[in-house]
Amino acid sequence: MLTASEVTKRFGGLTAVDSVDFSIDRGEIVGLIGPNGAGKTTLFNSIAGVYTPENGSIAFDGEELVGKSPHEIARQGISRTFQTARTFNESTVLDNVLAGAAFGKKDSGSLDEERENVWEYLEFIGLEDEAEADASSLTIAHRKQLELARALASEPDLILVDEIGSGLTPAELGELSEDLQKTRDEFGISVFWIEHVMDAIMAATDRIIVLNQGEKIADGAPKRVQQDPHVAEAYLGGVEAQR
Incomplete structure (x- = not known):
């Protein structure tokens, strides 16, 4: 459904997203994790049309998104939420x-x-x-x-969810995690979800993508990603985080 190839976004001399490739299939719940400053929200903003990447392609159902405005992308079937709710x-x-x-x-x-x-x-x-x-x-x-x-x-085909757990209690996050799973199960909508609460995202996703310093360093099933030594070193705090 969504395919990104060599996506690069720079801010002056800072490369926030560096030649990132990934794809999301219809009906998947995919997590996006990484340290603060890893480029996660910048990648979301590049998908949603807030930023225009300097290089690369982002295609949705085979149609190029780069260069389109946010409202055009929304009407094409991609909606989003924000870390701080914008109601x-x-x-x-x-x-x-x-x-x-x-x-x-x-x-x-x-x-x-x-x-x-x-x-x-x-x-x-x-x-x-x-x-x-x-x-x-x-x-x-x-x-x-x-x-x-x-x-x-x-009525999107894909929802970008940016840190829905920010500011919530574990019980509240658990309820919203269930809502995201029901979103896929009942409406058939794919979910691409940034989250820092590891227990929640590991339990509720089909696959995890990991960014570090703008680069993709892992992409796979949650348990496999959690056991990846590169992920443990970059984000999860070493081998102790795997226990």
């Missing part, structure tokens, strides 16, 4: 999800039609009782759920 805080929960349906989908219906459609996503994520509340009244965990519901409302 429309003075709008209701319902209207936040409606924004995804009205502006993120390739073929949106009328606002009245989409207003009816988004209830499916509110109920899926468990926020239907908060539909008329302002987003500003929600907890951090519920705002992250709201972002996921808004992303789902755009």
